[in-house]
């Protein structure tokens with residue numbers, strides 16, 4: 001168990017591609033931090049620099065109280081779960097779990113104890129003598145988890161570990177990872193581009209965009225007070241509406257972008273806004289109404305049996321407006 | 336599998352005919368002839384032949400020359416195979432690193448395969464020729480009098496090097512393909528699991544490469560035993576003092592030079608059985624380990 005500190009961490013690949021720049025992050029002991037962002041934003045690169053699989057070209061990474069920039073992956077006392085699981089195909093599940101301990105010359109009795117314990121925890125006991133190819137996707141995922149657990153490392157690193165599973169299993173495994181991490185109280189850094197995983201798993205989120213940190217905060221902080229237009233559009237199951245300020249009556253503030261979540265627009269007969277409805281998406285639990293207000297595309301969440309009038313009059317839930325500087329995209333203070 | 340439907344019963348046979356004819360003329364018929372011959376003996380003038388049962392085989396069993404050929408073949412095949420596999424693997428590992436680091440395009444790797452055999456033939460002649468060769472010259476400088484025409488060990492080294500050399504590019508390509516099919520994340524997982532480069536090689540790379548290695552092992556043994564006739568004939572002609580007289584060369588020598596057709600036939604039947612055995616082993620093993 002350890003805290004992980006990144007200081008001005010950056011990465012320029014040999015070809016000259018800048019993947020990550022100026023990342024400062026302090027992960028507390030036992031904390032679960034999720035790195036989230038769109039594809040290609042440098043999440044994997046950042047995680048792999050922490051793991052030691054990628055050289056750190058700028059800044060320092062510390063695990064515990066050691067700077068680990070020049071320490072091999074094996075010496076960093078971390079365990080990693082890969083997207084494709086990276087199980088050793090020629091070894092049984094038991095051998096897969098034991099491999100890391102054997103390499104570290106752990107006594108055989110201790111290895112057996114830890115493997116059995118992990119197998120029990122992950123319900124892998126019946127499969128210990130199978131090869132990875134004889135397991136289902138979910139079981140392979142568990143073996144990959146088990147391989148990380150038996151090592152009892154200072155930190156777990158996850159790189160999109162659930163993206164190869166179907167939606168249902170993903171939900172189950174998400175919960176299992178969360179409970180397991182709580183129980184072991186091991187520091188964890190988890191990479192995903194799935195914002196549901198990001199919201200549900202993390203004690204804190206780090207939202208990355210183009211290799212830079214957009215915002216760091218608890219899931220609710222990030223959801224409630226997005227620090228930039230980018231975060232506002234990225235976090236949330238339906239993207240936030242972003243419109244010019246003059247669309248909203250009485251709020252003409254030049255150079256300002258206003259963000260309102262589709263849930264925060266409420267149909268009301270005397271609402272100040274008037275939306276031209278262009279289509280309806282059925283979500284089951286609710287309906288998503290798409291339309292245009294003052295030339296800006298907007299969507300609204302309404303109850304499942306609600307039939308929108310034409311035009312649809314809307315009001316904004318009090319205090320639900322987010323103001324952003326249109327030029328920089330950053331949040332305006334006092335909003 | 337989907338079954339193709341032929342309206343005409345004859346058509347499939349017609350389509351197969353060329354292949355069947357080639358097999359029959361160039362393989363089945365000579366094989367049958369060899370087996371028949373191996374039970375016969377001609378008199379010294381070739382005027383009469385008589386059935387002698389297994390006498391030709393029995394004679395081989397008691398022939399010091401033949402047993403020597405078996406021993407020479409074993410040494411030669413094992414040395415050639417190990418040398419070509421070893422060098423190819425080392426080269427493949429080096430290239431695999433470059434490819435993974437994105438420094439080389441995989442397609443560029445194919446051209447040595449096309450060029451190597453041609454270059455190899457010329458090159459080894461220039462290197463080993465006792466009078467004008469490079470190696471004898473260098474060895475002479477360090478006080479070693481290289482002469483594969485006189486010294487059995489030099490001769491063996493020469494034929495092994497010459498045979499292995501031309502196989503390296505072939506093995507190399509298979510090894511590179513095999514190495515490339517091992518996902519990078521396995522190496523990374525093993526590195527995180529505390530395995531250094533050497534340990535990773537022996538516990539991850541080599542086991543995952545074993546199907547390739549085994550395939551190459553068999554193919555190269557078959558090559559060394561049967562397709563090296565040209566190398567032997569061009570360099571040592573089995574000498575000096577029978578020291579490089581491998582079985583396949585002896586078949587030819589006894590049959591065409593020595594005119595001892597019965598013995599030659601018996602020897603080729605034995606070779607045929609060895610090929611069949613190797614092939615069976617290979618298929619058995621591949622069936623057993625299609626995947627790990």
Ligand SMILES: Nc1ncnc2c1ncn2[C@@H]1O[C@H](COP(=O)(O)OP(=O)(O)OP(=O)(O)O)[C@@H](O)[C@H]1O
Pocket residue numbers: 013014015017018019037038039040041042043044045046193
């Ligand atoms: N080995 C490499 N050499 C050069 N550039 C690379 C290399 N690996 C990644 N990149 C570049 O660095 C950037 C970040 O890549 P990275 O894999 O970290 O993204 P990611 O956030 O993990 O994306 P995804 O969600 O698709 O996995 C990308 O622009 C990518 O093209």
Ligand SMILES: [Mg+2]
Pocket residue numbers: 043044045
């Ligand atoms: Mg990634």
